[in-house]
Amino acid sequence: MSPNGQNTIAERSVPQLERLPRPLYARNESLRRQTGTPRHSHAWVQLTYAIQGVLHVRTAVGSFVAPPQRAIWIPAGLEHEVLSSPNTEMRSLYVDDGHVDPLPGSCRVLGVDALTRELIRSFCELPVEYDEAGPDGRLAQVLLDRLRMAPEVHLSLPLPSDPRLRTLCSRLQKKPDDDRALAAWGESLGVSEKTLSRLFLRDTGLTFRAWRQRLRLLGALTPLEQGQRVTDVALLCGYDSTSAFIAAFRQQFGATPGEFFRP
Numbered sequence: 001m002s003p004n005g006q007n008t009i010a011e012r013s014v015p016q017l018e019r020l021p022r023p024l025y026a027r028n029e030s031l032r033r034q035t036g037t038p039r040h041s042h043a044w045v046q047l048t049y050a051i052q053g054v055l056h057v058r059t060a061v062g063s064f065v066a067p068p069q070r071a072i073w074i075p076a077g078l079e080h081e082v083l084s085s086p087n088t089e090m091r092s093l094y095v096d097d098g099h100v101d102p103l104p105g106s107c108r109v110l111g112v113d114a115l116t117r118e119l120i121r122s123f124c125e126l127p128v129e130y131d132e133a134g135p136d137g138r139l140a141q142v143l144l145d146r147l148r149m150a151p152e153v154h155l156s157l158p159l160p161s162d163p164r165l166r167t168l169c170s171r172l173q174k175k176p177d178d179d180r181a182l183a184a185w186g187e188s189l190g191v192s193e194k195t196l197s198r199l200f201l202r203d204t205g206l207t208f209r210a211w212r213q214r215l216r217l218l219g220a221l222t223p224l225e226q227g228q229r230v231t232d233v234a235l236l237c238g239y240d241s242t243s244a245f246i247a248a249f250r251q252q253f254g255a256t257p258g259e260f261f262r263p
Contacts, residue, residue: 009036009083020044022132023096024140026124031090036083045095046074047147049112049120053088054222057081057107062158064109065218067225069117069263070153071110078107085222091124095144110150114263119143155221155253157214160203164189165196169211176216177238182208217252220245224257233257 012035015027031053039058048055049071057064057072059080066072074080076097084090112120123143130136160166168185172178183193185208200208216237223233234245250256 009034011035012037012082012084014038014040014042017042017094020094020096021128022130022140023098024123024144025094025128026126027092027094028124029088029090029092031084031088032086034084034086035088037081039079039081041077041079042094043076044097045076047093047095047110048072048074048082049091049093050084051089051091051117051121053090054085054225055088055090056083058083059107060159062107062156063218064107064156065221066109066155067221067261069112070155071112071150073108073110073147075105075107080107085226087226091120093120093123093143107156109153109155110147111153112150116143116146116150119146155218157211157218158204158206160200162199162203164191165199165203168196169215172212172215176212176219177236179238213248214252217249220249220257221260225261230257 010033012029012031014037048057048066050066050068052068054068055066055072057066057074057080059078064072119139119142123139126136126139130140132140159169168189182196186193186196189196197208200206200211204211206214216239220233220237223236224230230246231242234242237245239245239248246256249260253260
């Protein structure tokens, strides 16, 4: 399904590598259709980045979203699946786990500035077995140094561990414009509103209202990146007015929809 669980997607295969040919290895993909991988893990770190399009990485503890100018850092051994929007130009960097200390040890979204973006582009054009002792090897090292400096950006949505909340969240992911109050959800799940509220805060660090708003706004990134009108996206996400959507977007991401996607 799509990141919001609404459309079927084409399955994308995972490269079957026993070892990396170099400590830093690149893979380029042009994905015309909406695609997703099966859940998997690998023995190396992965940085997944889209020059164009929006990427979603799902793990057992949450989902992570990377529109252009952002990338998702996936630690070695972490089970995950990667979903892409239509017409995505994807660049994946696979990094030998022994060459990344002190890079992040947990899944997260990183900001990608103009220099790092161009380093990724240049590295992805190198031959697979580049000369580690020459200029190509130095390019790889500079790229790793830049990734060590990359700031974390908060484009993720934590998932609760409680099975009742999992059910609630799964339903909202399929229909993010569902406006039912927490009390109504409690009735359908046979749990009191007070208990649900306490569990939400315990499991996610967010209130139910804040979690649902973040779900909606993260879900808005794909249609906005694809050029859909802000008014249409606001309605799709369950907002009564464009101004309310823009205000919520600015509060969540620190920028308006137009500002957010500027290079």
